Amino acid sequence: MSEAQPSAASSAPDHLATFSKYRDAIDRRLSELAPATGASAPRLRRSVRYSLLNGGKRVRPLATLLTLEALGGDYQEALNAACAIEMVHCASLIIDDLPCMDDATQRRGQRANHLVHGEDIAILGAITLISEAFGAITRSEALDAPVQAALISALSDAIGFEGLCAGQERDLRDISDAGDVKALEQLQQQKTGALFVLCFEAGARIAGLSESDIAPLRQFGHHAGQAFQILDDLLDTLGNTESTGKDHAQDQGKQTYAAIMSVEDAEQRAHLEIASALASLAPTGADPRPFSAFLELLLQAYDQQINVEQLTRAEIKIHG
Numbered sequence: 485m486s487e488a489q490p491s492a493a494s495s496a497p498d499h500l501a502t503f504s505k506y507r508d509a510i511d512r513r514l515s516e517l518a519p520a521t522g523a524s525a526p527r528l529r530r531s532v533r534y535s536l537l538n539g540g541k542r543v544r545p546l547a548t549l550l551t552l553e554a555l556g557g558d559y560q561e562a563l564n565a566a567c568a569i570e571m572v573h574c575a576s577l578i579i580d581d582l583p584c585m586d587d588a589t590q591r592r593g594q595r596a597n598h599l600v601h602g603e604d605i606a607i608l609g610a611i612t613l614i615s616e617a618f619g620a621i622t623r624s625e626a627l628d629a630p631v632q633a634a635l636i637s638a639l640s641d642a643i644g645f646e647g648l649c650a651g652q653e654r655d656l657r658d659i660s661d662a663g664d665v666k667a668l669e670q671l672q673q674q675k676t677g678a679l680f681v682l683c684f685e686a687g688a689r690i691a692g693l694s695e696s697d698i699a700p701l702r703q704f705g706h707h708a709g710q711a712f713q714i715l716d717d718l719l720d721t722l723g724n725t726e727s728t729g730k731d732h733a734q735d736q737g738k739q740t741y742a743a744i745m746s747v748e749d750a751e752q753r754a755h756l757e758i759a760s761a762l763a764s765l766a767p768t769g770a771d772p773r774p775f776s777a778f779l780e781l782l783l784q785a786y787d788q789q790i791n792v793e794q795l796t797r798a799e800i801k802i803h804g
Contacts, residue, residue, distance in 0.1 A: 503778075555691035576610075621636055672710065
């Protein structure tokens with residue numbers, strides 16, 4: 485069984501309480517950013533809120549808030565930016581589930597958006613979420629203009645030719661290097677890692693760090709994103725629809741870690757990514773405990789969604 489073991493000095497209950505506080509604040513702000521009523525577009529509003537507010541672990545915005553506070557800031561200053569990242573992530577899920585993409589039927593334990601609201605409204609909802617995400621950053625009174633501009637640029641990069649869209653295109657069409665671990669790592673860095681990196685970068689930028697000081701946190705995000713994706717690939721193979729809340733075996737025939745290596749090797753790879761993530765924090769001087777607790781959440785979510793008694797498992801440990 486996977487074990488997440490922080491350092492002896494870690495105060496896990498305190499971190500759990502903090503993460504719960506963050507999630508509550510994130511959910512409230514997301515509801516405000518996507519109001520149920522307005523002058524127009526009631527169907528569009530229902531579609532957006534259906535996907536945005538019903539479930540989700542809020543892993544990405546949580547990462548942004550914990551980064552800012554770990555660097556001495558007030559998490560509330562980053563709420564809009566954190567929610568913007570979650571809105572883009574939610575939009576990507578709506579798009580992923582469309583018949584022309586993964587043709588999924590379930591997401592977060594409920595029917596896929598396009599099956600409830602129609603493909604046309606689902607697509608418009610995804611576009612709206614991305615548009616409103618940029619608006620949330622520009623309308624954040626807690627951020628000065630240079631920080632807003634930097635975040636907008638970084639968010640654009642995470643979505644476009646080197647980000648989510650590029651990764652999705654490769655995931656759908658590029659099977660020539662299906663057994664190449666390096667190629668898979670690049671694909672996942674675009675499809676998943678780009679937003680993960682941005683989460684930690686955003687917190688660091690709002691905290692006022694210089695470009696050189698932001699680099700280690702970007703590296704942390706890279707390794708954390710890789711670990712997250714490896715575990716997610718395994719869940720697609722080992723989990724089930726009831727436990728994961730989404731279609732099972734959706735990645736069959738695609739480039740995934742579960743497809744090119746054993747469970748044990750994939751979990752060991754996740755172990756190495758986690759160790760690399762924590763090692764990358766050293767130059768920052770930041771307290772590693774909240775970041776260690778964040779990685780624990782990823783591992784615990786994985787363990788909770790599979791029947792570990794039926795598996796031969798590699799032991800994964802976190803050293804704070």
